[in-house]
Amino acid sequence: MAENQDRTEKATPRKRQKAREKGQVPRSRDLVSIANIGGILLVFYFGIKPFWEKMSRVTASLLSLQYGKDPFAVFQMVTVETVGVLLPFFLVILTASIGINVIQGGVVLKPIKVEIKKINPLSGFKNIYSINGLTEAFKNMIKFIVGIFLIYHFIKKSLELFPLLMNLELLELTKATGGLILKAFVYGFFFYLVLAVLDYFMQKQKFERSLRMSKHEIKEETKEVEGNPLIKSRIRSLQREMARRRMMEEVPKATVVITNPQHLAVALRYREKEMGAPKVVAKGAGLVAQKIKETARRYGIPIVEDKPLARLLFTLDLNTYIPPDFYKAVAKIIAHIYKIRKTA
Structure with a gap:
């Protein structure tokens, strides 16, 4: 009853x-x-x-x-x-x-x-x-x-x-x-x-x-239909963590990390004979940015401070090539890195 x-x-x-x-x-x-x-x-x-x-x-x-x-x-x-x-x-x-x-x-x-x-x-x-x-x-x-x-x-x-x-x-x-x-x-x-x-x-x-x-x-x-909110939240958290780990594994392969300098960090990879343009392989803000910079230092990846460029690059999606508008600014940085490596 x-x-x-x-x-x-x-x-x-x-x-x-x-x-x-x-x-x-x-x-x-x-x-x-x-x-x-x-x-x-x-x-x-x-x-x-x-x-x-x-x-x-x-x-x-x-x-x-x-x-x-x-x-x-x-x-x-x-x-x-x-x-x-x-x-x-x-x-x-x-x-x-x-x-x-x-x-x-x-x-x-x-x-x-x-x-x-x-x-x-x-x-x-x-x-x-x-x-x-x-x-x-x-x-x-x-x-x-x-x-x-x-x-x-x-x-x-x-x-x-x-x-x-x-x-x-x-x-x-x-x-x-x-x-x-x-x-x-x-x-x-x-x-x-x-x-x-x-x-x-x-x-x-x-x-x-x-x-x-x-x-x-x-x-x-x-x-039952939509899934338990706590479980769904936990799954999303695990997915983000796995994506972050995969992203951090790409940092040692980067050519340069551009920062703003404390809040943002964007890692770019460029292989002259393999790629038509630099590619965003990792990016992050706050603690993730700090983690990217720490990994870059550990593997000897150059870190360049450029606030305006870092903000613009941060708006791009992961694993995408930079648009032509960014070619000149990024090319200048990469050319400088190559020059240092040759003289070293």
Whole structure:
């Protein structure tokens, strides 16, 4: 109970998708039933005339057996006519069932699994006496009472018309009786339609409540999707450290380190026969700049102080060649270094 009280937040799209993958979508069985009944009523409304004509032919064929007609031919004719009568109802029920389920929750391709706990008698008794079970029982009781009332109303009206119906021929009697039945169906349909729509919204609310999440669950899901912030921070820190180490390994291969002199340091490498322009192999600010300079001193790499040039070079990305605008200033420094090396 306390766990349900903690679930105050709406379900996230990810949880909804997971529920859908499990076949959990809001559905009303009453809405499916009423859609089937509505489809049957439409068949009656638009096809009442051919329906009664076929039924009359079936009845006449059955009655003709007593006059010595071929039983096999009569059976064949009755079968064809009966299939012709029932096929529209079957197709309408199938279409209505599929259509209303698609409208309610879309197509869910979830394999059916037999769950032993669902056929456990103890679980069944628990479901009966649960809130959901009592709600279903109340709805069924209302539907039963209304059904009894409609049957009573139909019988009462039929008894009032009974003297008139007795004087009709078979075909007319069949049509009149069918009209009464159809009328009773229409009354029942509209009442149960209201109940079915209400049931759908109740099922939808119940489904939404079942998907609710606690703030802790949302937080855990966010961690699962986006990753734990602490772990991500640690990974980024390790990646930066590894990149820094690889960069520092390039400093001993540099031709010169240009500084500003304390805050920035940029290491350039240039091989006259191999490279078209000097390349930024390491750069850093603050402690990293100090580390670059210490490494340069250890390996005898010249360090040149040039504040404006150091700032400009620092804006370049690692492992990129300097642009032509910097050629003149950098060439002057490298030429000076080569000159010193020759005279040394």
